[in-house]
Amino acid sequence: MSALLREYGLMVGVNALCTAVCLLASPFTALTDLVMVYLVGILFVALRGQRGPSVFSSFLSVLCFNFFFVPPRYTFAVDHPQYVVTFLVMLAVALTISHLAVRVRVQAEAAKRAEVAAETERLRSSLLSAVSHELKTPLTAIIGSASSLLQAPGAGSGRGREMLDNIREEAERLSRLVHNLIETTRLESGAVRLKKEPYPIEDVIGTALERLDQPLAGREVRTELPEDLPLVPVDPVLMELVFVNLIENVLRHGAGGSAIEISARPVAGALEVSVADRGPGLSAEPVERVFEKFFKGGSAGGGMGLGLAICKAVVEAHGGTISAGNRPGGGAVLAMRLPLAKVP
Amino acid sequence: MEGSRTVLIVDDEPPILRFLRAALETAGFAVAEAASGRRALDLAALRKPDVILLDLGLPDMDGLEVIGRLREWTAAPIIVVTVRGSESDKIAGLDRGADDYLTKPFGVPELLARIRVALRHAQRRREDPEPVYRRGELVIDLAAHRVWQRKKELRLSPLQYALLSALVRNAGRVVAQRKLLQELWPEGGSSPEALRILVHQTRHRIEPEPARPRFLKTEPAVGYRLEVPDDE
Helix, strand or coil, rough: CHHHHHHHHHHHHHHHHHHHHHHHCCCCCHHHHHHHHHHHHHHHHHHHCCCHHHHHHHHHHHHHHHHHCCCCCCCCCCCHHHHHHHHHHHHHHHHHHHHHHHHHHHHHHHHHHHHHHHHHHHHHHHHHHHHHHHHHHHHHHHHHHHHHHCCCCCCCCCHHHHHHHHHHHHHHHHHHHHHHHHHHHHCCCCCCCCCCCCCCHHHHHHHHHHHHHCCCCCCEEEEEEECCCEEEEHHHHHHHHHHHHHHHHHHCCCCCCEEEEEEEEEEEEEEEEEEEEECCCCCCCCCHHHHCCCCCCCCCCCCCCCCCHHHHHHHHHHCCCCEECCCCCCEEEEEEEEECCCCC | CCCCCCEEECCCCCHHHHHHHEEEEHHCCEEEEEECCCHHHHHHHHCCEEEEEEEEECCCCCCCHHHHHHCCCCCEEEEEECCCCHHHHHHHHHHHCEEEEECCCHHHHHHHHHHHHHHHHHCCCCCCCCCCCEEEEEECCCCCEEEEECEEEECCHHHCCCCCCCCHHCCEEEEEEEHHHHHHHCCCCHHHHHHHHHHHHHHHHHHHCCCCCEEEECCCCEEECCCCCCCC
């Protein structure tokens, strides 16, 4: 508010200055030239971007011009009706100037803000790409080297081979964790834009199962995905990450070899997809805590607690919801609802 | 068995170069290394490699530009190496003329499989296309226009067959979504959505377990890949 008052104060000051200049110049110039001086003042005020003061300045200028210069001077009376026309034209020009100048100013500011925002986003995403590259390069070298040794003729057997397998598998797990960490940061910082397109959910689930081919070896996966399920608008890469994390979570916490059950069915305006098992179930209290970042399930070998947090973030970015629960008869279920209509 | 095939590795990370060289030499390839785009272009002209393994993140040039410059004069297969999450780079690489890609991190079996597929396709350009694709219990006979699963002949729609035929001709190699759209609907008027539905339906015909495809794999956001046939 005080900023606006200051603008009005400035406006009155500018007006007084214009009047002073005109008073000095009036003996030597035509009356209409003085109008120009006032218009310069109005332009100055208007370029500061405040609509109120610049409109007010237009009226004040006309009044001052009338009072100080139009004969009879120092009164608001007017000798000739032609001056009324002058006033009206002056007012019209003044208002137009202030309107245009204010608009230019506002647009310039908006453009600048957008530029700053875009620059911040660019910086953030290039920083994330650099971090991602720095972390993934050594992992690629470790995984590649271990797998290269495993591949070499006479790769050894027994203990040696077991250790190489261990290196490769754990480096792959670390690589998924790094990926989660980076994607979480990307999502939270708003540096990611969803590329949603209608997909058969089976397709996305298939790529997630493919990615977990090795960790899933020997584990039964039961899918119940009717062929005629409606397509659902998803970002396939991020949604694959959701399924990878949901399935990994079951692998890690659902001790024992119970089958992993993945099913989907259409419900009102949404697709409900669930990943479940017949393991020990969730011990979190309340169960929704499993979606908290850095929440670790009670059982051994729990990860960083990022996996389910990122699932929640991605599903919510899709306009959906995700929930956790224990199944009657034992086991855990993680279920999400993805809206079928495209949400903007 | 690889004879004296040469692989040009283009990557600026020494630890990656080190393991790639070890893995490829063990598999019997000759290896040339370049740590920059310019060096890669020079070496490609000098050594005439049979396959080029190109990391897109190079210190001196955009990897996509390297592909463009190579494609001006050589048809040698280019396999782009990228990290996960850079789907737009993969698509751009394929559009510029790359043959396939590998996502970091990858294991040696995957690396060798990609290289062998690329070599086979490079060779096939000069020979007759192989008329029969066989993997497990799936047989696709391009000459006879027939498909069998578990010795039972499948009745496929013309579009489903056209999809399989396009993928068989590129067996083992990624086929970009855009390329499939052009090939299956040359007069246009289709959409990626229609292609996804077609793939979905085709999977339900040929895959015993469509949610875990063994033949027709999806490359998320990029395209599709038919797994290499058994005799490769």
